[in-house]
Amino acid sequence: MNSNLKKLIRCLSDGKFHSGAKLGEALGITRSGVWKLTQQLSTLGIEVESVIGKGYCIPDGLSLLSLPKIKNHINKNYLKQIKKIKLFDQIDSTNNYLIELARKLSANKRNEIYVCLAEQQSAGKGRLGRKWVSPFGANLYLSMLWSFTKDISGLGLVVATTITDTLELIGIKNIGLKWPNDVLWQKRKLAGVLIEVSSEAYGIGNAIIGIGLNVAMPVRAGASIDQPWVDLRAITDELQDRNRLAGLLINNLAQNLSLFRQKGLKAFMQKWRRLDVCMNQPVCVITPNNKVCGVAKGIDEHGRLRLENKAGKITTFSSGEISLRI
Numbered sequence: 001m002n003s004n005l006k007k008l009i010r011c012l013s014d015g016k017f018h019s020g021a022k023l024g025e026a027l028g029i030t031r032s033g034v035w036k037l038t039q040q041l042s043t044l045g046i047e048v049e050s051v052i053g054k055g056y057c058i059p060d061g062l063s064l065l066s067l068p069k070i071k072n073h074i075n076k077n078y079l080k081q082i083k084k085i086k087l088f089d090q091i092d093s094t095n096n097y098l099i100e101l102a103r104k105l106s107a108n109k110r111n112e113i114y115v116c117l118a119e120q121q122s123a124g125k126g127r128l129g130r131k132w133v134s135p136f137g138a139n140l141y142l143s144m145l146w147s148f149t150k151d152i153s154g155l156g157l158v159v160a161t162t163i164t165d166t167l168e169l170i171g172i173k174n175i176g177l178k179w180p181n182d183v184l185w186q187k188r189k190l191a192g193v194l195i196e197v198s199s200e201a202y203g204i205g206n207a208i209i210g211i212g213l214n215v216a217m218p219v220r221a222g223a224s225i226d227q228p229w230v231d232l233r234a235i236t237d238e239l240q241d242r243n244r245l246a247g248l249l250i251n252n253l254a255q256n257l258s259l260f261r262q263k264g265l266k267a268f269m270q271k272w273r274r275l276d277v278c279m280n281q282p283v284c285v286i287t288p289n290n291k292v293c294g295v296a297k298g299i300d301e302h303g304r305l306r307l308e309n310k311a312g313k314i315t316t317f318s319s320g321e322i323s324l325r326i
């Protein structure tokens with residue numbers, strides 16, 4: 001991102017009006033140069049208001065990410081396990097960055113955790129080949145590279161319960177989880193998880209755990225989302241501190257991944273059951289070549305969905321998408 005655009009975003013992040021002349025002075029460019037730059041903001045998904053006589057403003061402002069502020073919320077013991085936290089203004093996808101990094105790392109670095117965050121993703125990826133709408137400075141786009149040597153079935157459920165822990169810490173209530181790993185609030189999607197796994201030699205695998213959490217989705221960007229969604233601003237009526245959220249999320253992930261490594265999925269089952277919005281509901285499970293309907297009966301010890309048919313027979317699913325039947 002060019003440095004003037006960065007400066008402009010910083011100036012406008014306070015949510016106040018700034019005149020074109022003052023911005024031009026601060027950036028060392030003309031007023032028409034400022035106008036041109038503001039046009040680029042909308043391509044990043046940033047909504048800018050411009051009022052004659054007042055200038056430009058980003059309504060509500062932006063809480064920009066800062067690594068020192070994020071690290072303030074991570075316990076020292078977990079910080080030690082994290083080899084690097086990388087923060088980008090723009091990237092195609094934070095998952096892609098870590099997939100590439102994992103390819104380059106040597107096997108003896110595998111025990112370390114790497115984190116990648118971005119203010120904006122130009123090609124954010126959702127589950128099942130969907131795109132993840134990722135406008136600048138609005139939400140959290142966070143990925144973690146974590147290595148494993150044992151069975152990791154149920155990892156997505158562990159991550160979804162970790163997001164819930166974090167949201168509960170900041171006072172959000174009534175969160176629900178929808179198998180395999182959607183975080184919902186009043187049946188609308190608040191956060192999603194995309195895990196991409198690659199296997200290596202010597203029985204080591206890499207999991208790239210990608211989390212998208214809607215914090216304050218701009219209206220225009222939100223209009224392009226093809227499923228019911230919600231953000232933290234709508235739930236709390238406040239602009240949340242994204243640095244605190246990111247720090248707490250990294251901290252809780254490091255903590256829960258280590259618990260998962262030691263104890264497996266059973267350490268998270270109770271929490272999942274408490275939050276499972278599909279339990280005993282009529283649902284259909286959609287897989288790439290099939291759609292099977294029945295009543296959801298929770299998850300098994302591998303994190304597979306249990307679906308009961310009319311005859312009372314249980315079938316389990318390790319992947320797919322649930323649609324709730326009305």
Ligand code: BTN
Nearest residue numbers: 093124125126127192193210212
């Ligand atoms: C879903 O479809 O529910 C999963 C969404 C996952 C989005 C996150 S944002 C950070 C990471 N980078 C990506 O490209 N995707 C994940």
